[in-house]
Amino acid sequence: MSLSSKVTKMQQPTHSPAVLLEATHVRKMYGDEKRTKHGEIQGVLVLDDVSLQIREGEFVAILGPSGSGKSTLLRILSGLIHPTAGTVRYRDALVMGPDPHLAIVFQTFALFPWLTVLENVELGLEAQDLTRTQRTKRALAAIDTIGLDGFEDAYPKELSGGMRQRVGFARALVVEPELLFMDEPFSALDVLTAENLRTELLRLWREGRIPTKAILMVTHNIEEAVQMADRLVVMGHDPGCIRAILNGVPLADRLAKTPAHEHLVDLVYTIITQPDEDAGTIMAAQDGRKEQPVGPTATPKPSGRGYQSLPHIKIGAVNGLAERVQRHDGREDLAVLGRELQMELDDILPLVEAVELLGFGEAMEGDLILTDAGRRLAEGDELQDKEIFREQVLSNVELIRQMKEALDRAEDHEIQEDQILEQLEEYFSPDEARRQFETAVDWARYAELFAYDGASGLLYLEDAAPTSTQ
């Protein structure tokens, strides 16, 4: 039982618009057939106890780091996949499959390359009982609205990314959906094209030129979410859950970089970069007078895995980040960092996580602050960097420490990768175990702790390696 049900009640004013879609206590497990070493069947929990309402007239954005299950949530809400537990209701009717009142715009556009623009848009209407003429007429109208006229007979591959996503929008809007879902619709586009399309969509939506009653967007771009949404749902990972639901800034403050806008961006960054902190505490600590946050929801539970999980980050990036923050006197605002490095949440979060895990820095109040080791790393030369990195890895990374110890103990100072992988698979899915292993090997190779032969899958100690770790 989370607080989310309380939250939604709290938020209900006296005459609120009708609820269109409601998810209650949704859970989702994947990979039921996966077995651990001990033969227990256990799935990976990707969504835990999510409750959410979408009301008429609302633009809701779902934000979160990768692995927070935001795309899964969108697919459950749309009826594309079943929740393992909990229910989704559309206007009080249980959602059992893709809903005719709903359309999705995909990140990768999902256009059929063998159909022309017109045929792609008509595809949205094929399930409806219309004559060919009616279908074509409606498709042409949608193409017109979205600014694609003249391209009816073009094939998707002849169009630029922005035009292709317009086809995606036209195909979604032609079915006149009450609910429009968008799964990172602008993230495959370049900055200017994305901005252009965003503005145009908002104009259509606010002027009521599209029949859509509510929009739900998944994104990992915080600025985009603040710019567009009336409500922001911030999700956390391991397992995916709703950490906070925040009200958006007033319309007037959306496009301009007003203090309210900046404040909300900062707040979201702070919440997301401190996954172990309770969202309510963060909001209370932050200046909470200006916008009333709707409230904290699920308190993050201690990670259920019981094993440290490594972010899959290359060492060069950690070094680069440390050097950059050092140039800003060892403390930099993450929102600014993200904007200037053109990195979205999914890129920057694992990086921050790696920096924290290795003890080079700490995320605090939306800023990244270098530790002593972090400063030394930023200033050191290549050899010193390796030395510092080796120390930090051995004292902070459980997996690498264990691998090194096993190698020291082993007779020939050799072990098979399977041994490590088997252990990891008790905590991770086979794929993730492999990735964890590969990240550990990458870090350990940089630290010159041990070597690995990919062809034979053998880990071994190099005699010549400078092992000054004792």
Next chain:
Amino acid sequence: MAQVYLPERSEAQVRPPRGPIQTRRQNDATPTQGQRPGFADAIVIIALIGAVALLVTAASRWTAEQNPAIHISLQPIYLPLYAGLSLLRMMLAYLLSLAFTLIYGHIAATNRTARRFMVPILDILQSIPILSFLPGVVLALVAIFPHSNIGIEMAAVILIFTSQAWNMTFSYYHSARTLPVELREAAMVYRLSPWRRFIRLEIPFAMIGLVWNSMMSWAGGWFFLMAAEQLQLGNRSFQLPGLGSYLQIAANAGNGGALLLGLFTLVVLIVLLDVVFWRPLVAWSDKFKFESVRSTEAPESPILDLLRRSTIIEWFSLHAAQPGSEWINRQIDRIFHNQSASMPSDESTPAPITYKTVIGWGIGGIIAVLAMIGCLLALHALAQISLLTWGTLGVDGFFTLMRTVLAMTIAVLWTVPVGVKIGMSPTWSRRLQPIVQVVASIPATAFFPVLLIVLFKLPTGVGINIAAIALMLLGTQWYVLFNVIAGAMSIPSDLREAADIYRVSGWRRWRTLILPAIFPYLVTGLITASGGAWNASIVAEVVQYNDKTIATPGLGSAIAQAAANNTPSILLASTLVMAFIVVFINRMVWRRLYQIAERRYTLG
């Protein structure tokens, strides 16, 4: 016929690389498109009349009184008719293969329960040579149609089908299983009915692989045409009028002139088909390529441009084809009404029991019972086979294995240097590609008799062995060559430049750059070629020439003779031995090599 087995990597490597070496058309302007009837329409009309005439002739033959061994005249005047009849048989077999592919491939890809049986069955089927199907097919069909030729004709068509279908089905299955997730989701969100999903998503996505594999299937069909038109079954022999029979009769009679003339007709037919059918199809299917940017070099076909300009075809498409398909779609949707928006079967939730599940289990049960009866009959037949015979078959298998290994070795030895040379030099590939393609598409069985004239001057034992290996080689080396060319063309120019700058040359260049880069392609080619070589053994190890039949010990000749003598138990046993060896080699050798290739030597 194990023509192609595409394990993971898709058909991209098997196809001859023609894209990059084509010159672009000079002038693309066709301002008078679809204005008034013209040259294109005349050609369309002539083609239609020709097709109708051929159908009428063939139909009158099919319904005529049964004549198991029609006289084949070696007169050149009959050649066009024979060629037409053979072509018709090939087309019918191909249509059958296509229907089989779509149905079998679709079910195997979408039904999880059925898949578990259907894929291994397909794997075994493709390792069974054409002659093993012969007695069953012929006896059954001749028994069903005892008075007309239609039974024998159908038998020939089905035999050709068994040399065409499997690789197409594999390709389709592979495509249908790897549909892009986002397109599948889009089809679900927009609630396409299963039928519309099939025609809008599944078939288009599989189209390119299907077209390329169809071309390979036709090559396989031509290869076994002679075996399918001349059926020997115990003391009964069947002969169908066609190009295959013509070639066989000419060879038997030792008539070199007729043999060459028949061969020439076949080459003309194959080249013509390539120009008027396959190239347009390849150019047309380019729009199904799943790519996000338009490739700079799209395949082109003047014939396709001509057809697109034809007013007859335009009128037909606008007034008949489009409304017609729309009507069919509606009817099918109506029949399967209310099944459109079903929730996908999630791995974690058991599917609710519907009448479809019940029907599915019913069909499954019937198939299982039939399979059980078949197994019992097979066991009964096998029980009659002595240990000695099994031993002989094992030794035969060893002989054939040695021949395939030798053929593959020779293929690698000459195709690697030549293929790399062609692939790495734009000039050479522009000059040689069209020639190589035509040469490769001529079925080796057809010019084999010409080769025999020379080989039979050698001592018998040596001659037939060389002949057998030569036929295996001729039939399958092209897969290796095309793949090596594709591999060499895919070597990134920066790697080649790096090798130049660091002066990596000679053997070191081969070892560090060329061989690793072409290795995955080479393995893909060899997988196809080795399967083909095993299947070719049935025509390679037994040779009829000048009214003599010469055989050499081997699994292929064992199968061929068991089929000709109509000894079903031995046929079954030898087929099982071959299927076992082929599947075993696929699993133990090729699949592993392929995994290594994929893990270590895949560029990019």
